Amino acid sequence: MATRAAARSLLVDIHTHTYLPRYAALLRARSTAPRILSRPKQGSKDVLEERLVILDNEPSGGRPVGPQYWDREQKLAFMDKHGIDVSVVSTANPWLDFLPPDTASTLARELNDDLESYCATSPTFTATAATSHQMKRLYALGLLPLVPSVPIASVLSAIDQIATLPHLRGVIVGTRGLGKGLDDAALEPVWQKLAANSLVVFIHPHYGVGGADAWGERDNGHVLPLALGFPFETTTAITRLILAGVLDRHPSLKLLLAHSGGTLPQLSSRLASCITHDPAVAARLQHDARWYLGRLWFDAVCYGPEELEFVASAIGRASRYAESDKIKPGDQTLVAAERKDGSKRLLWGTDHPFFPPIGEGAQDEKWMSVMENLEAVDAVGPWGAEEKDGVRGGNAIELFGLDK
Ligand code: URA
Numbered sequence: 226m227a228t229r230a231a232a233r234s235l236l237v238d239i240h241t242h243t244y245l246p247r248y249a250a251l252l253r254a255r256s257t258a259p260r261i262l263s264r265p266k267q268g269s270k271d272v273l274e275e276r277l278v279i280l281d282n283e284p285s286g287g288r289p290v291g292p293q294y295w296d297r298e299q300k301l302a303f304m305d306k307h308g309i310d311v312s313v314v315s316t317a318n319p320w321l322d323f324l325p326p327d328t329a330s331t332l333a334r335e336l337n338d339d340l341e342s343y344c345a346t347s348p349t350f351t352a353t354a355a356t357s358h359q360m361k362r363l364y365a366l367g368l369l370p371l372v373p374s375v376p377i378a379s380v381l382s383a384i385d386q387i388a389t390l391p392h393l394r395g396v397i398v399g400t401r402g403l404g405k406g407l408d409d410a411a412l413e414p415v416w417q418k419l420a421a422n423s424l425v426v427f428i429h430p431h432y433g434v435g436g437a438d439a440w441g442e443r444d445n446g447h448v449l450p451l452a453l454g455f456p457f458e459t460t461t462a463i464t465r466l467i468l469a470g471v472l473d474r475h476p477s478l479k480l481l482l483a484h485s486g487g488t489l490p491q492l493s494s495r496l497a498s499c500i501t502h503d504p505a506v507a508a509r510l511q512h513d514a515r516w517y518l519g520r521l522w523f524d525a526v527c528y529g530p531e532e533l534e535f536v537a538s539a540i541g542r543a544s545r546y547a548e549s550d551k552i553k554p555g556d557q558t559l560v561a562a563e564r565k566d567g568s569k570r571l572l573w574g575t576d577h578p579f580f581p582p583i584g585e586g587a588q589d590e591k592w593m594s595v596m597e598n599l600e601a602v603d604a605v606g607p608w609g610a611e612e613k614d615g616v617r618g619g620n621a622i623e624l625f626g627l628d629k
């Protein structure tokens with residue numbers, strides 16, 4: 226049993242994915258997306274390569290896929306290479322979205338058990354700097370069978386299962402819910418049970434918004450769907466959830482948004498204004514729209530210090546809309562304090578195994594996608610050591626109760 230991080234605080238990756246072997250086998254057995262296909266490698270017809278195709282009409286014939294997606298030892302090696310102490314691993318998109326209800330329910334149960342043993346058999350260490358508690362290197366987020374026509378009892382039973390698995394600390398969900406999005410009233414008991422069990426809900430995109438029409442005809446690889454479509458999808462999903470009053474009814478629900486919440490922080494004042502001026506919704510919510518930002522958690526997967534600083538200020542500002550009588554908007558001391566407060570809801574991540582270095586031999590280097598996100602935290606001017614340590618790991622330890 227090792228002691229890690231004696232002289233520093235922990236680095237925790239809360240946005241890191243896997244396709245467990247059982248799930249990868251399912252993708253290999255399919256002939257339509259999502260699937261893993263095998264084809265001759267470009268330039269050498271005798272060597273086969275596996276490719277991951279997760280969307281219909283995916284650009285560039287999908288992307289190369291290999292053991293880094295399913296082999297736990299490779300996850301641990303990646304963590305060691307980048308100094309990551311703990312990872313909170315989640316199944317990558319598109320989860321169970323494409324399966325019929327029976328299969329989705331059975332597979333959710335099996336994959337949740339698989340994930341528990343993936344974590345339970347990972348190395349243990351004593352994290353002396355942050356806590357004397359014995360921690361695992363791996364924790365995880367479970368899967369729910371969120372597909373059209375599934376009996377809601379099956380979803381609730383998956384939550385019960387996850388709540389009993391000690392290394393599962395939440396769930397990862399897409400944006401479709403039961404087929405009608407996350408503002409579907411049928412999801413009410415699901416939010417209720419997730420909140421009652423203190424499980425974190427990681428909301429992650431898959432489909433993008435805009436679709437092929439928005440991206441034009443030029444081959445831009447995956448750039449437009451990933452850089453724009455993904456965050457816009459998250460933005461739409463969380464905005465609909467807020468507008469449906471889910472956070473008014475379940476204020477203790479722990480929602481964590483991928484990729485720093487898409488564009489919600491940037492658009493939150495516009496959203497507030499649109500609500501105020503729209504008779505259909507003006508009286509619906511209990512708070513100004515900006516207040517809800519302060520109820521959410523955001524990953525720090527945005528690759529730039531300016532963006533992190535901005536998101537933290539937008540989150541921190543939320544308190545102004547709860548106690549508006551006490552606070553003068555624009556007060557600079559307050560703005561500085563808000564930026565620090567907002568940082569408590571930002572959690573570092575990598576999006577591994579996506580965004581590997583490209584080019585021959587690049588696999589041996591540290592990943593730029595990881596290092597940029599680390600450097601971004603370090604370069605946020607108004608943050609001191611406390612805020613940076615929080616974003617790198619302390620906030621994750623608290624949110625996921627990793628020291629418990
Ligand atoms: N990151 C993800 O999580 N999924 C993708 O499909 C691409 C990047």
Ligand code: ZN
Pocket residue numbers: 240242429483576
């Ligand atoms: Zn991701």
